Amino acid sequence: xxxxxxxxxxxxxxxxxxxxxxxxxxxxxxxxxxxxxxxxxxxxxxxxxxxxxxxxxxxxxxxxxxxxxxxxxxxxxxxxxxxxxxxxxxxxxxxxxxxxxxxxxxxxxxxxxxxxxxxxxxxxxxxxxxxxxxxxxxxxxxxxxxxxxxxxxxxxxxxxxxxxxxxxxxxxxxxxxxxxxxxxxxxxxxxxxxxxxxxxxxxxxxxxxxxxxxxxxxxxxxxxxxxxxxxxxxxxxxxxxxxxxxxxxxxxxxxxxxxxxxxxxxxxxxxxxxxxxxxxxxxxxxxxxxxxxxxxxxxxxxxxxxxxxxxxxxxxxxxxxxxxxxxxxxxxxxxxxxxxxxxxxxxxxxxxxxxxxxxxxxxxxxxxxxxxxxxxxxxxxxxxxxxxxxxxxxxxxxxxxxxxxxxxxxxxxxxxxxxx
Amino acid sequence: xxxxxxxxxxxxxxxxxxxxxxxxxxxxxxxxxxxxxxxxxxxxxxxxxxxxxxxxxxxxxxxxxxxxxxxxxxxxxxxxxxxxxxxxxxxxxxxxxxxxxxxxxxxxxxxxxxxxxxxxxxxxxxxxxxxxxxxxxxxxxxxxxxxxxxxxxxxxxxxxxxxxxxxxxxxxxxxxxxxxxxxxxxxxxxxxxxxxxxxxxxxxxxxxxxxxxxxxxxxxxxxxxxxxxxxxxxxxxxxxxxxxxxxxxxxxxxxxxxxxxxxxxxxxxxxxxxxxx
Numbered sequence: 076x077x078x079x080x081x082x083x084x085x086x087x088x089x090x091x092x093x094x095x096x097x098x099x100x101x102x103x104x105x106x107x108x109x110x111x112x113x114x115x116x117x118x119x120x121x122x123x124x125x126x127x128x129x130x131x132x133x134x135x136x137x138x139x140x141x142x143x144x145x146x147x148x149x150x151x152x153x154x155x156x157x158x159x160x161x162x163x164x165x166x167x168x169x170x171x172x173x174x175x176x177x178x179x180x181x182x183x184x185x186x187x188x189x190x191x192x193x194x195x196x197x198x199x200x201x202x203x204x205x206x207x208x209x210x211x212x213x214x215x216x217x218x219x220x221x222x223x224x225x226x227x228x229x230x231x232x233x234x235x236x237x238x239x240x241x242x243x244x245x246x247x248x249x250x251x252x253x254x255x256x257x258x259x260x261x262x263x264x265x266x267x268x269x270x271x272x273x274x275x276x277x278x279x280x281x282x283x284x285x286x287x288x289x290x291x292x293x294x295x296x297x298x299x300x301x302x303x304x305x306x307x308x309x310x311x312x313x314x315x316x317x318x319x320x321x322x323x324x325x326x327x328x329x330x331x332x333x334x335x336x337x338x339x340x341x342x343x344x345x346x347x348x349x350x351x352x353x354x355x356x357x358x359x360x361x362x363x364x365x366x367x368x369x370x371x372x373x374x375x376x377x378x379x380x381x382x383x384x385x386x387x388x389x390x391x392x393x394x395x396x397x398x399x400x401x402x403x404x405x406x407x408x409x410x411x412x413x414x415x416x417x418x419x420x421x422x423x424x425x426x427x428x429x430x431x432x433x434x435x436x437x438x439x440x441x442x443x444x445x446x447x448x449x450x451x452x453x454x455x456x457x458x459x460x461x462x463x464x465x466x467x468x469x470x471x472x473x474x475x476x477x478x479x480x481x482x483x484x485x486x487x488x489x490x491x492x493x494x495x
Numbered sequence: 496x497x498x499x500x501x502x503x504x505x506x507x508x509x510x511x512x513x514x515x516x517x518x519x520x521x522x523x524x525x526x527x528x529x530x531x532x533x534x535x536x537x538x539x540x541x542x543x544x545x546x547x548x549x550x551x552x553x554x555x556x557x558x559x560x561x562x563x564x565x566x567x568x569x570x571x572x573x574x575x576x577x578x579x580x581x582x583x584x585x586x587x588x589x590x591x592x593x594x595x596x597x598x599x600x601x602x603x604x605x606x607x608x609x610x611x612x613x614x615x616x617x618x619x620x621x622x623x624x625x626x627x628x629x630x631x632x633x634x635x636x637x638x639x640x641x642x643x644x645x646x647x648x649x650x651x652x653x654x655x656x657x658x659x660x661x662x663x664x665x666x667x668x669x670x671x672x673x674x675x676x677x678x679x680x681x682x683x684x685x686x687x688x689x690x691x692x693x694x695x696x697x698x699x700x701x702x703x704x705x706x707x708x709x710x711x712x713x714x715x716x717x718x719x720x721x722x723x724x725x726x727x728x729x730x731x732x733x734x735x736x737x738x739x740x741x742x743x744x745x746x747x748x749x750x751x752x753x754x755x756x757x758x759x760x761x762x763x764x765x766x767x768x769x770x771x772x
Contacts, residue, residue: 386603386627
């Protein structure tokens with residue numbers, strides 16, 4: 076319509092549709108389809124990842140026993156149903172006297188339970204061994220071929236459907252036997268490390284963010300600091316590993332090994348401890364926490380600060396009572412993201428010295444340790460295929476751990492956000 | 496651009512020259528700068544106690560800068576700088592030994608947009624008292640909150656929902672909550688920066704009535720864009736405008752009825768009759 080037309084002169088022309096409207100609609104539709112496609116692509120990628128992990132975590136295994144349990148049956152009673160005394164007798168007959176005496180020394184057979192002795196019989200006498208594993212998809216769809224293959228190539232072997240992720244997997248320590256290996260040590264190591272990381276990085280990061288947003292003047296020095304923090308957030312994590320190795324493991328060894336505090340952990344003789352790992356990861360996520368907390372603090376409306384100061388509040392009262400409560404949900408969101416990154420980090424910890432194989436639990440900040448990602452990395456690099464199943468199961472554990480931590484942090488956040 | 500160089504008259508610092516009136520606060524040779532930009536130039540202004548003084552003028556003439564100079568809120572802008580004196584109880588509030596926090600407690604402020612804290616109605620009022628060292632019992636605190644809410648003509652509307660969020664109130668109620676919050680810390684002066692510009696006419700009317708009621712205990716300085724509002728509520732009016740360098744200057748100051756019916760300066764007349772601004 077002609078905007079200059081006098082509305083009082085003559086009949087009003089009916090509105091004419093803009094000629095290019097169909098074209099504009101088509102362009103809009105095309106973009107919508109592109110955005111939808113990218114979302115779908117992301118979902119497909121995530122689903123594939125998850126399916127791939129599940130594929131490795133379950134499936135058939137062919138087990139070969141050195142001695143078949145059937146041979147150990149006494150008078151037709153299966154091994155599982157034998158009494159403790161009979162099991163002890165089986166054990167005594169089948170293993171060397173020296174080993175038997177050693178077991179007796181570790182814990183007298185009188186004090187052991189039937190289950191315990193049964194487990195010993197399996198471990199020392201039956202000695203099951205994985206000869207081949209199959210993925211979940213193969214187990215489901217190619218069962219016939221698997222059965223044939225087992226019959227022809229492993230006539231001694233027995234086929235079991237196995238869930239690699241099982242209570243024993245969580246509860247067991249690291250072992251070179253895939254049937255016994257578990258992730259307890261790695262879970263504990265990850266938890267210890269992440270707790271130290273949070274305890275150090277959260278207060279430091281939020282404190283720095285408060286300073287930069289609320290106190291720091293806009294001058295050259297502070298701008299340089301700000302730019303550097305932004306850049307540090309993008310530094311590859313392995314570089315933090317090098318830094319951690321140089322500073323925490325080597326230079327600060329008396330502190331990180333606990334020697335300065337009189338802690339003498341027989342398992343560690345150097346600074347390659349949980350404390351060093353926690354400090355390194357804290358450095359790694361510090362810029363992320365600072366930047367996210369700054370964003371959150373900046374998002375608190377200035378009118379709130381003015382209201383508080385206008386009532387005679389000091390700057391600190393303003394920050395503590397109004398800025399921080401307003402920014403807390405955002406700060407927690409940023410921290411969750413940062414912790415999620417830290418818990419999945421492998422490279423810096425390998426450099427700092429996460430052990431790839433330890434079979435005892437960490438007892439404190441000065442212990443040697445391994446973490447879940449390091450454990451997964453170690454298992455995937457082994458040639459035997461069973462360890463890849465273990466790695467898949469460990470990835471599931473890591474994901475559950477991660478989701479659990481995120482869920483609790485989100486609950487924490489919504490609690491703060493709900494308070495009026 | 497309004498040329499002021501050849502004005503014959505000099506704006507008087509006091510609206511009641513020759514009369515004995517108690518002054519609440521007085522600006523002397525006040526300049527406000529933002530970096531190199533002069534926002535307010537050489538203003539002398541005496542504010543009469545327990546009266547409402549309106550500051551009017553076109554956009555960008557330094558009204559808000561002037562208002563904020565009265566309780567050192569300008570300092571929140573890093574580039575702002577104030578020269579001259581603001582005398583409050585015979586004390587220059589810009590003197591080095593004066594703590595701006597104390598100044599702001601004694602000279603409260605209500606902002607253009609209602610800005611209640613995201614807390615309960617009760618806590619909105621109680622917070623200011625608590626941080627300023629309120630020592631009384633819980634009951635005394637509740638009584639004080641009620642007194643402030645009654646003074647802000649809000650009590651009857653909120654007495655049953657004191658523990659709901661202050662943000663759940665309507666815009667007009669929120670602004671009265673902000674006024675109640677300001678009175679709760681017992682200031683001498685309340686600065687209001689266009690307190691009704693974000694409100695509908697009915698809410699505006701309530702705020703204006705409230706301002707009138709508050710003069711028995713408080714001195715009010717109000718910046719407004721709304722000429723009718725200035726004419727309705729204020730006892731005195733200060734008209735600011737820009738000089739050749741775009742700095743705000745006090746053009747005319749006097750009893751509101753005189754400014755509006757018989758302005759001494761042509762510029763004032765043009766502005767209040769709506770010919771510019």
